[in-house]
Amino acid sequence: MEQHQVQEHFARQADEYEELMVRLVPQYLFQHRVIQDLLPDEDREYRVLDLGCGNGILSELVFTKLPRARVVGFDLTESMLQAYRKKLARFADRFSLQAGDFRVDPIGNGYDIILAGLTLHHLTWQERRTFYQDIYSALNRGGKFIARDIIIDEDQDVTEDHCRRWKNFITAQGEDAEFWYAKHREKDHPMTLTGHFSWLQEAGFIKTACHWRLYNFAVTSAERP
Numbered sequence: 469m470e471q472h473q474v475q476e477h478f479a480r481q482a483d484e485y486e487e488l489m490v491r492l493v494p495q496y497l498f499q500h501r502v503i504q505d506l507l508p509d510e511d512r513e514y515r516v517l518d519l520g521c522g523n524g525i526l527s528e529l530v531f532t533k534l535p536r537a538r539v540v541g542f543d544l545t546e547s548m549l550q551a552y553r554k555k556l557a558r559f560a561d562r563f564s565l566q567a568g569d570f571r572v573d574p575i576g577n578g579y580d581i582i583l584a585g586l587t588l589h590h591l592t593w594q595e596r597r598t599f600y601q602d603i604y605s606a607l608n609r610g611g612k613f614i615a616r617d618i619i620i621d622e623d624q625d626v627t628e629d630h631c632r633r634w635k636n637f638i639t640a641q642g643e644d645a646e647f648w649y650a651k652h653r654e655k656d657h658p659m660t661l662t663g664h665f666s667w668l669q670e671a672g673f674i675k676t677a678c679h680w681r682l683y684n685f686a687v688t689s690a691e692r693p
Contacts, residue, residue: 474657475615476517478680482656483555485522485525485548486523487521487552488581489525489530489586490641491557491641491642491643492638492643492648493586493685493687494554494634494637494642494682494685495682496500496679496682499613499616499680499687500525500526500529500586501508502590502680502687503526503529503583503585503614503616503675503677503687504529504533506532506533506582506592506612506614506679506689507529507534507614508581508612511522511534511535511536512536513536513537513538513541513580514530514534514536514537514538514580514581514582515537515538515579515581515584515608516530516537516538516540516543516579516580516581516582516583517539517540517542517575517576517579517581517583517606518530518539518540518541518542518583518585519542519570519575519582519583519584519585519587520542520544520554520570520584520585520586520587520590520687521541521542521543521549521565521585522543522551522585523548523551523552523554523555524541524551524552524555524556524563524582525585526585527539527541527552527556527558527559527563528555530532530581530583530625530629531556531559531562534603537562538562538563538564539562539563540561540564540565540566540576540579541564541565541566542565542566542575543565543566543567544567544568544569544609545567546567548549550632551563551621552565552576552583553565559621559662565626568658570599571591571595571599572600574600575606575652576606577606577607578603578606578608578610579606579607579608579611579670580607580608580610580612581611581612581613581614582607582612582613582614583614583615584603584613584614584615584616585616586617586618587617588617589617589618589656589657589658589659590655590657591655591657593657596657597667600667600668600670600671600680601671602651603671604671604672604673604692607692608622608692608693609692609693610620610638610665610691610693611691611692612689612690612691613668613673613690613691613692614687614688614690615684615687615688615689616685617658617664617685617686617688618652618656618658618679618685619658619660619661619664619684619685620658620661620684621624621657621684622660622662623662624685627684630683630684631649631683631684633683633685634649634684635649637683655659660666660686661678661681661686663686664676664688665690667676668690672692672693673690673691673692674690674691674692674693675689675690675691676689676690677689677690
């Protein structure tokens, strides 16, 4: 899917994004707990990049757990950034927002933590391989990269079973599974965890790990030494 199509797609979802994700992503709210647990426990002034920040779902976890952290919210669509401002207005002095396409626009540097929530699968495989090097460079030494993303299994039969179970979940939530699955096939480029970790390590990351996985979704992390 081209940039303008992705932008229009998410602009239409901005007002109901969080509610929609609960209906489309199995254990979506539980994943928040996993991600928040992966954040550091030390209370200091972390600098955080929320990549593909949407309406600020993951940033809110940061603000809640790390009272002195400051966040840069980066997203493709202005409507999502507006939703972020509205949702997290009480933290207005702790974040700045940047509109851009991280495939071509600079994401900054000097971060202690980079979060990527359901956004990496919009990259083609080659774009992702290169982008992991950008993420590595953007992190401070000892920095942490946490990702929630769509994946595929190394075994094609397992992948097909996961997709079937995912569609069953969506249907059970009252959504049109075939419609959403067609959108997924049109614009997403999920990869295996094996490939994900291999390219992270190639970029220089260590301590690559999967902390939660269900069907074709996973929460992973990696660290810059």
